Amino acid sequence: MSAQKDCEFLVRRARELVSDDPCAAKAWLITARTLYPADFNIQYEMYTIERNAERTASAGRLLYDMFINFPDQPVVWREINVITSALRSDAQDKHAQFLRGVFETLPGRVQCEMLLKATEQCFNTLEKAEMLLLLLKRFPESVIQHGVNLGETLLEAEASENVETPVNCFRKLFVCDVLPLVIKNMDMRLPASLMHKYMLKAAEFYIGYATRGPSPDMQKQGKENGPLKSPSSSRGSQRYVIDGLLEKSSLVAEPWERLLEILSVIGARCEWQGDKGQRTYVDMMQRVKELCRYLPGLEGDTRSHCCSQIVIYAALVLFRSAFIYVSAVQPALFQGVNALSSGPWILVEDLSSVYNDVEVERGVVKHAHKKRKLADGREKTMSSDDEEGLGKGRGRHILVNKTEMPNWSETMDSFRTARECWDLLHSHDGLETEFKKICASWKTESWLWFRIFLTDMIIYQGQYRKALSSLHQMASVQQPQPGQQSASGQVSVEHHRALIQQASCHYALGEYRLACEKLLDVVGGLVPPTHQPTKTTEDVAKVSTKMRRGNDLRLFPCTSKAVLPFCLQLMLACFKLRAFTDAPRDDLSLGHVVVLLQLDWPQGEMLFLKAVDKICQQGGFQYENFFNYVTNIDMLEEFAYLRTPEGGRIQLELLPNQGMLIKNPSPALGVELNALLLQGVQTMDRHHTVTRGITKGVKEDFRLAMERQVSRCGENLLSVLHRFCINEKIIIVQSLP
Numbered sequence: 255m256s257a258q259k260d261c262e263f264l265v266r267r268a269r270e271l272v273s274d275d276p277c278a279a280k281a282w283l284i285t286a287r288t289l290y291p292a293d294f295n296i297q298y299e300m301y302t303i304e305r306n307a308e309r310t311a312s313a314g315r316l317l318y319d320m321f322i323n324f325p326d327q328p329v330v331w332r333e334i335n336v337i338t339s340a341l342r343s344d345a346q347d348k349h350a351q352f353l354r355g356v357f358e359t360l361p362g363r364v365q366c367e368m369l370l371k372a373t374e375q376c377f378n379t380l381e382k383a384e385m386l387l388l389l390l391k392r393f394p395e396s397v398i399q400h401g402v403n404l405g406e407t408l409l410e411a412e413a414s415e416n417v418e419t420p421v422n423c424f425r426k427l428f429v430c431d432v433l434p435l436v437i438k439n440m441d442m443r444l445p446a447s448l449m450h451k452y453m454l455k456a457a458e459f460y461i462g463y464a465t466r467g468p469s470p471d472m473q474k475q476g477k478e479n480g481p482l483k484s485p486s487s488s489r490g491s492q493r494y495v496i497d498g499l500l501e502k503s504s505l506v507a508e509p510w511e512r513l514l515e516i517l518s519v520i521g522a523r524c525e526w527q528g529d530k531g532q533r534t535y536v537d538m539m540q541r542v543k544e545l546c547r548y549l550p551g552l553e554g555d556t557r558s559h560c561c562s563q564i565v566i567y568a569a570l571v572l573f574r575s576a577f578i579y580v581s582a583v584q585p586a587l588f589q590g591v592n593a594l595s596s597g598p599w600i601l602v603e604d605l606s607s608v609y610n611d612v613e614v615e616r617g618v619v620k621h622a623h624k625k626r627k628l629a630d631g632r633e634k635t636m637s638s639d640d641e642e643g644l645g646k647g648r649g650r651h652i653l654v655n656k657t658e659m660p661n662w663s664e665t666m667d668s669f670r671t672a673r674e675c676w677d678l679l680h681s682h683d684g685l686e687t688e689f690k691k692i693c694a695s696w697k698t699e700s701w702l703w704f705r706i707f708l709t710d711m712i713i714y715q716g717q718y719r720k721a722l723s724s725l726h727q728m729a730s731v732q733q734p735q736p737g738q739q740s741a742s743g744q745v746s747v748e749h750h751r752a753l754i755q756q757a758s759c760h761y762a763l764g765e766y767r768l769a770c771e772k773l774l775d776v777v778g779g780l781v782p783p784t785h786q787p788t789k790t791t792e793d794v795a796k797v798s799t800k801m802r803r804g805n806d807l808r809l810f811p812c813t814s815k816a817v818l819p820f821c822l823q824l825m826l827a828c829f830k831l832r833a834f835t836d837a838p839r840d841d842l843s844l845g846h847v848v849v850l851l852q853l854d855w856p857q858g859e860m861l862f863l864k865a866v867d868k869i870c871q872q873g874g875f876q877y878e879n880f881f882n883y884v885t886n887i888d889m890l891e892e893f894a895y896l897r898t899p900e901g902g903r904i905q906l907e908l909l910p911n912q913g914m915l916i917k918n919p920s921p922a923l924g925v926e927l928n929a930l931l932l933q934g935v936q937t938m939d940r941h942h943t944v945t946r947g948i949t950k951g952v953k954e955d956f957r958l959a960m961e962r963q964v965s966r967c968g969e970n971l972l973s974v975l976h977r978f979c980i981n982e983k984i985i986i987v988q989s990l991p
Contacts, residue, residue: 297324300316301316301320310355317356317360335375337354337356338385340357365393369388383407402436402442408424408425409425425455437516437519449520453517454566456516457516458696460510517570526563527560542567549684561684565689568679569679571671572672575672577703578668582661583809584706587702588703598812599659600751600809601710602810603807608823650716650807652807652809653806654666654808655810722760726756728752757821766832770987773979774986782976818975819853819972821979825850825979826853829846833846833847833868846989859888870896877907878909881908881959885966906956
């Protein structure tokens with residue numbers, strides 16, 4: 255009892271002298287340690303003084319003595335934990351550097367033993383794994399003993415916690431830190447099946463990380479916490495996000511390149527044919543094609559070995575290429591993707607020929623319009639600088655405006671490469687079986703971005719019925735709920751994209767009524783521009799007069815500026831054949847065509863003349879919505895002329911209810927228009943006239959209606975056509991079979 259009191263006295267006396275006379279305090283403790291070498295408190299007090307003074311060498315020696323002589327003291331492990339935390343962190347402050355220096359003074363054998371015992375002290379799975387990882391990095395020879403076990407422990411922890419995504423803290427630690435140490439250690443003999451398993455685990459993580467979607471929480475937290483998801487324990491006793499694990503290294507730079515590095519090492523260790531260890535995705539694709547040629551002549555294990563190599567190579571090239579394509583056409587799906595062009599983009603049937611695929615011989619047309627010929631230089635073939643035709647497999651082109659999509663070349667190359675990989679993976683039963691196993695394991699059916707690629711690929715292949723099934727599922731998933739639409743309107747845009755592609759597929763199948771139903775749903779959710787977009791000379795020059803093949807496709811941006819015109823063009827394409835059929839007479843469809851032909855005028859001028867010629871052949875035309883939606887001055891002039899003796903006195907029934915629809919214009923406007931019409935001059939538009947005897951033998955109500963219509967020629971055409979789609983939705987749908 256007296257010895258204990260003597261020890262306490264000596265320690266207390268040393269503490270009293272530390273601040274005023276550290277040398278005397280140290281002398282007291284040396285004396286105490288000499289007298290009582292087995293007393294822990296004396297040695298710990300000596301360590302505390304050296305640690306606080308940041309004397310690295312002496313603090314390290316004292317820590318070593320305590321670790322050897324007092325390994326069961328909790329205070330010792332508290333100090334060791336502080337030091338190992340500094341070793342795991344990236345902190346560069348003075349105290350952290352001092353703690354690392356203390357550890358470096360320890361003999362290597364002691365460092366290894368200390369880390370192993372510190373690992374045993376951990377009860378948190380991630381903390382224990384990170385501690386053991388520290389051991390593996392400092393002592394590579396320990397990888398043989400602990401590497402595979404550590405990897406399996408992390409994968410088992412991931413499975414036991416039922417995490418929803420491969421992008422989690424367990425998988426990240428395994429793939430990014432443990433796996434490279436294991437596969438690069440050539441002293442380890444790993445079975446090919448295990449390396450194949452690890453390769454797929456790494457690929458699933460890196461693909462999941464590269465294609466992760468934007469998270470509102472991540473936008474708030476910024477880069478510090480990163481995208482990795484950690485499970486939340488229901489027990490509440492285990493903290494799965496340890497200090498520094500996610501903050502310091504959650505961002506994985508160049509995931510596709512890091513995946514390629516893992517693949518190169520494993521390929522070399524598995525002795526895959528032709529693998530040089532330095533390969534790009536382009537090289538891999540070339541190698542896949544070569545191996546596929548050799549595959550039919552192989553048998554047994556060699557054949558199985560070759561199949562595994564082909565499937566892994568082709569699958570990785572497929573997913574990377576599909577990602578590049580989808581990140582260009584729908585960049586908002588991904589976190590951290592910098593869109594070089596506006597998105598999303600929609601792959602649809604090309605409508606370049608909607609205006610010019612009906613050839614009309616000018617000499618046959620009876621009612622030649624004096625303005626029918628376009629101005630010189632307006633009709634030019636679109637140059638390759640304006641538009642490019644790609645994707646020529648199966649004789650189909652994908653047309654895209656290069657000025658609107660600056661990265662068009664990479665996007666189309668990736669789409670083509672992904673299609674080639676998909677075809678190769680389904681070209682042989684053995685390849686298809688292995689690939690389906692991977693897809694089932696990774697649950698690729700839940701990857702929206704990959705489904706978008708597959709749908710576009712199916713559309714490209716012309717499998718429209720199959721594409722409709724996929725699009726229906728996507729449209730239902732992306733259907734905006736009341737009050738849930740984002741401020742940016744992204745949900746609505748994605749929903750519209752699926753509807754537009756459905757309409758395009760229905761059109762390609764000849765299901766025009768269903769196509770128009772989808773288009774009208776889209777138009778109903780659009781707001782027409784407040785100002786009429788003006789056409790530049792360059793825009794007019796882009797009109798192509800050559801015939802496009804009916805199986806061409808087009809990528810166009812899903813923007814309000816582009817969507818409404820496309821919907822109107824596709825509606826026109828749906829009505830065109832029905833309107834110009836020989837029998838039976840269908841004035842309603844023909845009237846819809848006339849209304850829709852106002853868009854992009856004068857591109858549709860020749861088709862309009864075809865409509866006029868058909869009206870003349872019929873001897874009459876009935877369309878009661880004419881004065882609601884036809885404001886094109888050229889069209890008004892042509893119809894006015896048809897009522898004159900020179901025009902053939904064609905019977906035109908264009909007024910639904912004169913009392914409600916026709917209102918007398920103001921006296922001043924009426925006098926002015928009357929004078930202009932009588933003089934045969936229309937000064938409201940110096941390029942057009944509504945003349946040729948409009949007042950000769952024309953009924954008064956028709957003349958007044960035409961006068962009123964002339965005053966509307968300056969209205970926003972897109973607003974007029976948008977109103978047409980909204981107000982006449984039922985009639986439009988019922989007009990089609």
